[in-house]
Amino acid sequence: MTINLPNIITVIRILIVPLFVIFLQKDLFFLSLIVFTVAAISDGLDGLLARYLNQRTTLGAYLDPIADKMLMASAFVTLTILKIIPFWLAVIVISRDILIMTGIIIYTLADIEVEIRPSLLSKWTTFFQLLTVFIVLLYQVIPPAIPVTFSFFLYGITSTITILSGLHYIYKGLNIQQ
Helix, strand or coil: CCCCHHHHHHHHHHHHHHHHHHHHHCCCHHHHHHHHHHHHHHHHHHHHHHHHCCCCCHHHHHHHHHHHHHHHHHHHHHHHHCCCCCHHHHHHHHHHHHHHHHHHHHHHHCCCCCCCCCCHHHHHHHHHHHHHHHHHHHHHHCCCCCCCHHHHHHHHHHHHHHHHHHHHHHHHHHCCCC
16 A cells, blocks of 8 residues: 555645644634644545646545545534533534444444445535535634624534435435445
8 A cells, every 4th residue: 555645635634623623622722723724624635636736545545435424524523512512513523424324334334335435415415514614713813704694504504515425325225226
């Protein structure tokens, strides 16, 4: 197995997740925002580099969604514990990820090959989840220039697209040929 730049970037994203959570717990929101922004940019950068440099790997196909789920779960759980985002939004985000991982585990245990490839809807879900966390962190650093009602609008979009994505994965999972 060859180590390549996209996989190194993904591993770094995994390694900075605890730092992000520690900064949040210490109310160091500016540092949290910086670390989160680096992680969010690296999410797009590793995939772009993997395609551009023709360095897609099986390891990367597994690591990238794990890194995404670690970052998103850590962000939503910690921000919920800090009472910065609503509990129901974290439940929706985490439930979708558990649903996806459970499906993959079941198919793996049943020895059914599953291609791990995010759908366009899933990419939009990731975008809106990242945007939601970014805006919420930004609000902690800079008093909201945008009305707080914008947050609730963003929560609505993020929860809706997350639910639709989860339903889409259920549909795809139920239609996998053995």
